[in-house]
Amino acid sequence: xxxxxxxxxxxxxxxxxxxxxxxxxxxxxxxxxxxxxxxxxxxxxxxxxxxxxxxxxxxxxxxxxxxxxxxxxxxxxxxxxxxxxxxxxxxxxxxxxxxxxxxxxxxxxxxxxxxxxxxxxx
Amino acid sequence: xxxxxxxxxxxxxxxxxxxxxxxxxxxxxxxxxxxxxxxxxxxxxxxxxxxxxxxxxxxxxxxxxxxxxxxxxxxxxxxxxxxxxxxxxxxxxxxxxxxxxxxxxxxxxxxxxxxxxxxxxxxxxxxxxxxxxxxxxxxxxxxxxxxxxxxxxxxxxxxxxxxxxxxxxxxxxxxxxxxxxxxxxxxxxxxxxxxxxxxxxxxxxxxxxxxxxxxxxxxxxxxxxxxxxxxxxxxxxxxxxxxxxxxxxxxxxxxxxxxxxxxxxxxxxxxxxxxxxxxxxxxxxxxxxxxxxxxxxxxxxxxxxxxxxxxxxxxxxxxxxxxxxxxxxxxxxxxxxxxxxxxxxx
Numbered sequence: 092x093x094x095x096x097x098x099x100x101x102x103x104x105x106x107x108x109x110x111x112x113x114x115x116x117x118x119x120x121x122x123x124x125x126x127x128x129x130x131x132x133x134x135x136x137x138x139x140x141x142x143x144x145x146x147x148x149x150x151x152x153x154x155x156x157x158x159x160x161x162x163x164x165x166x167x168x169x170x171x172x173x174x175x176x177x178x179x180x181x182x183x184x185x186x187x188x189x190x191x192x193x194x195x196x197x198x199x200x201x202x203x204x205x206x207x208x209x210x211x212x213x
Numbered sequence: 214x215x216x217x218x219x220x221x222x223x224x225x226x227x228x229x230x231x232x233x234x235x236x237x238x239x240x241x242x243x244x245x246x247x248x249x250x251x252x253x254x255x256x257x258x259x260x261x262x263x264x265x266x267x268x269x270x271x272x273x274x275x276x277x278x279x280x281x282x283x284x285x286x287x288x289x290x291x292x293x294x295x296x297x298x299x300x301x302x303x304x305x306x307x308x309x310x311x312x313x314x315x316x317x318x319x320x321x322x323x324x325x326x327x328x329x330x331x332x333x334x335x336x337x338x339x340x341x342x343x344x345x346x347x348x349x350x351x352x353x354x355x356x357x358x359x360x361x362x363x364x365x366x367x368x369x370x371x372x373x374x375x376x377x378x379x380x381x382x383x384x385x386x387x388x389x390x391x392x393x394x395x396x397x398x399x400x401x402x403x404x405x406x407x408x409x410x411x412x413x414x415x416x417x418x419x420x421x422x423x424x425x426x427x428x429x430x431x432x433x434x435x436x437x438x439x440x441x442x443x444x445x446x447x448x449x450x451x452x453x454x455x456x457x458x459x460x461x462x463x464x465x466x467x468x469x470x471x472x473x474x475x476x477x478x479x480x481x482x483x484x485x486x487x488x489x490x491x492x493x494x495x496x497x498x499x500x501x502x503x504x505x506x507x508x509x510x511x512x513x514x515x516x517x518x519x520x521x522x523x524x525x526x527x528x529x530x531x532x533x534x535x536x537x538x539x540x541x542x543x544x545x546x547x548x549x550x551x552x553x554x555x556x557x558x559x
Binding site (some may be wrong): 128130133135173175180181182183185186187188189190191193196199201207208209210211212213 | 215256257258259260264265267269283303306418420423424425433434435436437438443444445449457458459461463464532
């Protein structure tokens with residue numbers, strides 16, 4: 092009796108199945124670095140891969156507000172709002188962290204595919 | 214003849230092989246498409262209800278659905294819960310001067326739940342504490358400690374028993390103002406859940422100012438914020454398909470004359486609760502209940518009354534005491550993992 096599959100066919104099938112299984116391992120598909128996303132009025136104005144930042148710099152997403160970007164961290168460095176709670180939020184450097192300037196409607200959010208919480212409750 | 218049979222057998226084998234391959238390709242294709250769609254993540258942030266909204270949706274139409282959620286949350290604030298938005302249900306109750314106000318079914322349901330929990334807590338939690346909350350000015354530009362005379366002038370009027378709820382009609386008591394701040398974020402979670410049920414979203418996690426909706430069967434890892442450093446977390450919970458709320462003494466606090474005051478008022482005294490707790494995280498199917506219970510348990514402290522209240526509402530909780538002891542209720546112990554070793558498990 093002849094075999095349904097030849098040896099080479101079986102190797103191809105095994106490779107395809109192995110590739111499919113690897114794709115299903117959580118984290119492989121969504122692998123990403125520590126990323127800061129800056130929103131103004133709910134719209135993304137900047138996305139920064141914090142692990143690729145070599146030299147610190149600042150930028151202004153809205154007049155009067157300054158955000159400082161460093162290797163692995165980001166924070167509000169200057170703001171026109173009265174309470175300065177956004178500046179007091181300090182450096183963001185972990186997945187799930189957010190800081191916001193509510194009066195100016197600016198949000199910085201940190202995300203990463205690495206093994207850390209999906210969201211914080213506070 | 215024998216050769217013919219052999220040839221037919223070969224043809225059948227080849228045909229069968231092609232048919233099996235096509236079927237297998239189709240099945241794998243459908244499975245992979247479905248798998249990729251269900252894992253497709255869309256995330257965004259916004260500001261509403263005077264707090265940060267974070268949205269993570271897994272499934273198709275992520276952008277469209279998240280825009281609808283953001284819009285819904287703005288509507289909830291504007292039309293239902295805002296104390297300052299002219300025309301919202303809460304604004305109309307507070308300016309009704311004792312007359313009946315017809316509110317939305319959602320707000321009537323929130324008030325009904327809040328009245329029950331007020332009764333369960335002997336008035337320590339109460340949404341009619343609004344006038345006293347205004348005196349303190351938490352979350353505003355100039356929070357301050359009111360004089361005892363100011364507090365005592367409103368304290369006798371606080372109490373849900375003096376407010377009438379009949380169907381969707383609310384009649385506030387004399388000198389009462391409703392403040393749904395302790396339940397509003399959880400209420401928004403409940404409303405969003407209903408909205409998501411009409412979409413093809415596989416699973417989602419939505420944060421309305423730290424009150425979370427976990428939608429779908431996906432297991433999420435939830436970090437409980439470190440009360441001593443609110444940019445970090447002290448432990449994680451593995452949860453799915455539920456709501457999570459936390460009340461802590463690190464939110465909306467201010468210092469006056471060297472003393473720190475937090476925003477969680479004991480409605481029976483008019484002053485911030487002193488319960489030897491840093492924070493309480495409550496897990497419950499209902500967002501309104503989890504939100505209300507986290508505040509109530511914070512006010513009541515870690516004791517038999519709090520535990521009985523949680524049991525009544527089928528809720529679980531993580532208590533963090535001032536001396537950094539973490540106490541989990543029995544139903545959540547296995548889901549909790551301590552990550553900051555400066556805290557100790559009870």
